[in-house]
Structure formats: C-alpha cells, structure tokens
Amino acid sequence: MRLPTRRGRAILVVLVVLALAAAGGGAVALQSPKLLAALGVKGASPVDAVMLAPVPQLAALSATAPTPSAAGIASVVDPLSRERALGQFAGVVVDPAAQRGAAPLWQLSPEKPLAPGSTAKVLTSAAALLTLDATDRLSTKVVAGSEPGQVVLVGGGDPTLTALAAPKVGTYPDPSRLDDLVAGVRKSLPNQKIISIVVDNSLWTGPLLAPGWDPADVGAGNITPMVPLMLDGGRADPTLQDGPRVGDPSGDASKAFARKLGVPTSAITKGTAPPNAKKLAEVVSAPVSALVEHLMTTSDNVLAETLARDVALSRQADPSFAGGSQQVLAALSQAGFDVAGATMVDGSGLSTSDRIPPRLLGAILGAAAAPTGPGQGVEFLRPIVSGLPVAGGDGTLDDRFDTTGAAAAGRGVVRAKTGTLTGVSALAGVVTDADGRLLVFALMSNGQSPALSRPKLDGIAAALSRCGCR
Numbered sequence: 001m002r003l004p005t006r007r008g009r010a011i012l013v014v015l016v017v018l019a020l021a022a023a024g025g026g027a028v029a030l031q032s033p034k035l036l037a038a039l040g041v042k043g044a045s046p047v048d049a050v051m052l053a054p055v056p057q058l059a060a061l062s063a064t065a066p067t068p069s070a071a072g073i074a075s076v077v078d079p080l081s082r083e084r085a086l087g088q089f090a091g092v093v094v095d096p097a098a099q100r101g102a103a104p105l106w107q108l109s110p111e112k113p114l115a116p117g118s119t120a121k122v123l124t125s126a127a128a129l130l131t132l133d134a135t136d137r138l139s140t141k142v143v144a145g146s147e148p149g150q151v152v153l154v155g156g157g158d159p160t161l162t163a164l165a166a167p168k169v170g171t172y173p174d175p176s177r178l179d180d181l182v183a184g185v186r187k188s189l190p191n192q193k194i195i196s197i198v199v200d201n202s203l204w205t206g207p208l209l210a211p212g213w214d215p216a217d218v219g220a221g222n223i224t225p226m227v228p229l230m231l232d233g234g235r236a237d238p239t240l241q242d243g244p245r246v247g248d249p250s251g252d253a254s255k256a257f258a259r260k261l262g263v264p265t266s267a268i269t270k271g272t273a274p275p276n277a278k279k280l281a282e283v284v285s286a287p288v289s290a291l292v293e294h295l296m297t298t299s300d301n302v303l304a305e306t307l308a309r310d311v312a313l314s315r316q317a318d319p320s321f322a323g324g325s326q327q328v329l330a331a332l333s334q335a336g337f338d339v340a341g342a343t344m345v346d347g348s349g350l351s352t353s354d355r356i357p358p359r360l361l362g363a364i365l366g367a368a369a370a371p372t373g374p375g376q377g378v379e380f381l382r383p384i385v386s387g388l389p390v391a392g393g394d395g396t397l398d399d400r401f402d403t404t405g406a407a408a409a410g411r412g413v414v415r416a417k418t419g420t421l422t423g424v425s426a427l428a429g430v431v432t433d434a435d436g437r438l439l440v441f442a443l444m445s446n447g448q449s450p451a452l453s454r455p456k457l458d459g460i461a462a463a464l465s466r467c468g469c470r
Helices: 006-024 033-038 070-081 117-131 178-188 249-261 288-298 301-314 321-334 358-369 378-386 450-465
Strands: 088-094 106-108 137-144 150-154 196-200 268-270 279-287 415-421 424-432 438-446
Touching: 070 088, 070 106, 070 450, 088 358, 117 288, 117 301, 117 321, 117 358, 117 378, 117 415, 117 424, 137 178, 150 249, 178 249, 178 279, 196 249, 249 268, 279 288, 288 301, 288 378, 301 321, 358 378, 358 424, 358 438, 415 450, 424 450, 438 450
Parallel strands: 150 196, 196 268
Antiparallel strands: 088 106, 088 438, 137 150, 137 279, 415 424, 424 438
C-alpha cells in the first residue's frame, strides 16, 4: 500500500493526538524533539509531560449517534450543490446503518448516469469481493515445454510480479517475485540446461486497450496494454506509482525471466502450454482483499482491470474488457444491487464511455460500511472502505482538502475514492459527522474542468463532517 507523504503522516498523527486528548479530557504531551522532527513539525518546542487521564484507545463509532434528518442534510448540501463549477451534478448521501434499500438522506438526480472516472473501481472491487474468495491469490507459473530443455512461462494475470530482488518492493504489497520463480524452475530441473522459453498469454482475450482509452495514457503512466504476463503493472520504473508504463509488458517480463535463467532472449517464442504439462514452479500475489485495498488507495487501473477479468473467469465468461465489465455488473445484480442505468466497458473507469448513476455508488459503499449483523455478509466488502484514501493523508487524496481552503475540515475525517478524467470529477466515500454518525456519500460532476469541480466536491464532503444536521 502506498504510504502517506511525510506531510500527510504528520497531519494524521497530530489529528489522532488531538482527538485522543479531547476524548480523554486530558493533556497529551509530545516530549521528543526527534519525534517532532520526524513528523515534519518545525519550530515547535517540547511540551512538559502532564497526563491528567489515561489516553483512551480508538474505538468503534457509537451505535447510538443521532441520525441526521433529510431536511438538515439538505440545508447544508443544497446550497453547495448549486455551484456552477459543478457542471452536470448528481449525488446521494446515505446512512449505512439504515435498512438496505431505504431512501437516501439526500439526493439530487440519483438515477442520472454520469461518467464516473475511477469511482468505477468501487463496482469492480465489490464484484471481485463478492465473486472471489478474499484469500485467493493471483499466480504465475512455469511448466515443462513440449521439447527437452524448454519451459513455458504462463501468464496468470498477476500484475504484481516483480523482477526486484528481495527485500526491495515496488508499488504493490507483498509482490510475487521473478527470482522465486527462477529458483523454483532450477529446483525442479537441477541437472537440465534450459535452452528455450515459450511465453503463454492465452489466459485473456480481446483487444489490449479498451474502448474510450487514449493510447497516450500508456506513456502518461495510467495504463499498459492488458496482457496476463507483466512486471510491476507494466511500469518502466517499478517504484513509481504513476510513472510511465511500457508498450510491451509481456515482452519485458519474458526477457527479464530469460536473463535470470541464463537463456538468450533470442530463444523466447510465443505459444501455449502443452495440455497437462508438469508444473515446475509457481509464485503468487498478495490476497485479493489486500489487492482491493491497494487499488482503492492508489487507483491502480491495471489492477482493477485484472480483477474484472478474474470476475469474468470465475463466472465462466470471456476474460476480455467486454466480458469483465459485463460480469462485474452481473455479479452486483446477483448480489441484489440495482445496476439499472450503469454502462461499463472497462473495469477501471478510465474509459470515457463508462456511465454510473450515483445511486449505485452510494448503495455499494453503504453496504460496505454497514454495521455487521447476523447473515448480512457485509464484512466481505470491508476492504473497499479500509482501502479508501484519507483526505489530506494518503493515496489519491494526499494533496486534496487544502488546509487553507473551505474543505480543510474534512482532512483526516473524509475517506473517499476519487474519479478524474477530462471534464469529469467524482468523489465517493464515507465521513463521520459532528455527532459521530458515519455517512456515505457519492458525488459526481461532468462537463467542468476538475480544477474547478474538485474543490467543490471536497467542500461538500467537508461540510458533512461539520454537520449534525438534525
């Protein structure tokens, strides 16, 4: 998972310290100058230690926190929703503790399908968690070829595979390692010289780029051609989350494998594994639950597309852009979500052709944030919420909710998935209001520059954090 910036860590720690002090009714001292320096706090002097009461631990939100009224929410949100900078705007505010299917606390054009940007990843993540086992892992295998001295590198759709040597890591949590795959092959074939490598990319089908994608997004770092064998999500530099991607991720991965095995790259060919071939080695990714948290925090498009295809494979459908996006909606519908009005052509929201009504975003996040009860099964969706970026703290919100702006109150309180394309801004997540009530919101803006609309969306979410709204 991408760690907060130094500035973000300082803000979050200070917020937690202040919150604990307020809750305990006592003073909390930061005694160490080294600690202050590590937090990036300059010019502060140590405070003498005076603990008037034990420091309380963080606890669950109160189940008895008062519920805002629809009129109260409207009195705060309605004026902000009329800003011209929001363009075409629609949204909902939901009480996740309410009975499923209950009317939102606030809504504006909730059925209007709008381009979601990366908030579409909420749908893909939910479908993955509802379809796959949270402990499932993505794999890459090597099997015996059809000729002596030949091995087949089989792409299994794990974009976290890395050529970095342990303990180095790139951008993915607990990645699978090419070194371990090579070691497994040598262990299985201790006395045999490897002379050729076949690369099997047959797991996925269809085009490598989705409808509505701009090929320039590869060099811009947003995506790579979607093949089931790649290193570090196709990044040219595995340590840069948003760095440029490569144009031939499978070729780069197979060449790195060959070099580590001591096989000339000229001995690499494309093909498929023989039926019932003997497995020589296998490496696996972090579990699906951790991958969902990571893609929610960092908005990783490649990982989202991978999980959409895994949903399609699990549902015995075509593992392509079309099959993945169709099966994401089918899985959500089967789980009881109303997907009417939703149109998806990819799993990441990068396509300009995707459309989602804010009602659906609010319903999924409401289920993911709902209190756990007998037979509800909402715990399966929890990684969606735990992976949401923290306003002003980490992920795609680390530079949002500026301390000097109207949205400053949302820092450390709002957690949300962002969505940004040309003329598209969306923000969907959770916020705790002034009474300690957890609320879900889904806010979508089309037709305006994100430079204008994003601060307005942040302002609405921050206003909910200051609101008791009764």
